[in-house]
Amino acid sequence: MNRPSEFWNSVYDDGSAPWVIGEPQPAVLELIEQGWIRGAVLDVGCGAGEHTIRLTELGYDVLGVDLSPSAIAYARANAERRGVAARFEEADALKLGEEPRYRTILDSALFHVFAHDNGDPTDYVSSLHKVLEPGGLVHILALSDAEPGFGPRISRTAISDAFGAGWELEELAPARYRGRVSEAVVEAEQLGLTPGSIVDGAAWLARVRRS
Numbered sequence: 001m002n003r004p005s006e007f008w009n010s011v012y013d014d015g016s017a018p019w020v021i022g023e024p025q026p027a028v029l030e031l032i033e034q035g036w037i038r039g040a041v042l043d044v045g046c047g048a049g050e051h052t053i054r055l056t057e058l059g060y061d062v063l064g065v066d067l068s069p070s071a072i073a074y075a076r077a078n079a080e081r082r083g084v085a086a087r088f089e090e091a092d093a094l095k096l097g098e099e100p101r102y103r104t105i106l107d108s109a110l111f112h113v114f115a116h117d118n119g120d121p122t123d124y125v126s127s128l129h130k131v132l133e134p135g136g137l138v139h140i141l142a143l144s145d146a147e148p149g150f151g152p153r154i155s156r157t158a159i160s161d162a163f164g165a166g167w168e169l170e171e172l173a174p175a176r177y178r179g180r181v182s183e184a185v186v187e188a189e190q191l192g193l194t195p196g197s198i199v200d201g202a203a204w205l206a207r208v209r210r211s
Contacts, residue, residue, distance in 0.1 A: 008068035016182045017047070018151065019109050020074075021198060024050045027141050027175045027205055028108055032058065036139065036207065039103025042131065044093050045110030049075025049086060056086040065091035094123050100133045109151075109177065111159065112142040116152035121162045129166055132210045137170075143177055144202040148191060151179065151201070159206050168209045175205035 011017040028051055031037055037060065043052045046064030052075065055062040064086065066072055072088045079086040093110060105128055114121040128138055145153040156172060163169050178200050181193045193199060 008066070009070040012068060012070035012074050018179045018182045020048045021178055021180050022048075022050075023178075024054045025108055025141060025178055026200075027177070027203070028106065028139075029054075031106075031139055036137065037104050037106070039133075039136070040101060041104045041106060042096070042102040043106045043108075044096070044128070045107060045113075046075055046088065047071050047109070049078050049088060051106055051108060052088065053079050053082060053084050053086045056084050062087070064088045065093070065096070067092055094127050096127045096131045098130055100136070101131055103133050103136045105132055105136070105138045107138060107140045107142075109141060109143065111140045111162075112152045112154045115142075115154045115158040115162065121158075125162050125167075129210060134210055136210050138206075138208045138210070140204070140206040140208065141175060141177060142204050142206070144174065144204050146174065147202040149201040150181075150191065150193075153202075154204075156204060159204055163208050166211050168211060169206065170209055171205075171207040173205055175203045176200040177203035 041055055041060050041062040043062060043064040046052050046066050049064050052062050052064030064075055069090055072090050075088045114124045143151045143153045145155050159172055160169055181195050181197045181199060183195055
């Protein structure tokens with residue numbers, strides 16, 4: 001399930017993006033603290049830019065990319081407000097390039113967009129493989145179908161099945177993803193959630209190494 005940039009532009013333009021929480025994901029902060037983010041970093045589907053900004057603050061060589069021009073504009077303004085010289089570019093996650101330039105790729109809430117509802121993440125995974133150095137790591141934080149929630153939730157096997165030849169799945173464990181209940185979340189009322197509230201939902205955290 002891949003949406004055109006116009007859809008992603010709209011949720012930034014009207015402020016309805018439920019993943020814009022004003023801070024990095026706690027699960028990503030743990031990865032940083034544990035030393036799993038190394039070398040040149042690509043923050044793919046960077047959205048509001050929270051992870052790119054934090055990694056830049058910590059001295060990492062990091063680039064945030066997103067398909068949506070509105071997301072990139074938001075991320076750049078976000079970084080400017082904080083006085084951080086973070087780098088952002090518009091890019092299609094299915095066409096990231098042909099040269100292995102990154103040691104680490106961070107995917108926070110993008111993989112499930114391609115894998116949801118029997119979607120096929122093959123082209124996306126291939127794109128990651130092309131720009132990741134041999135031995136480099138992809139970290140994926142994706143919404144899980146392990147419990148009720150909102151957003152494109154996926155199964156454990158949606159991740160494990162996507163990374164075959166050329167990859168080694170080193171870890172795939174339950175985690176939490178922090179989101180904001182926006183008016184656009186149509187399931188909010190059914191789940192008893194209050195618009196504007198911050199919730200931690202079920203997620204998967206995967207670490208995959210390129211062969």
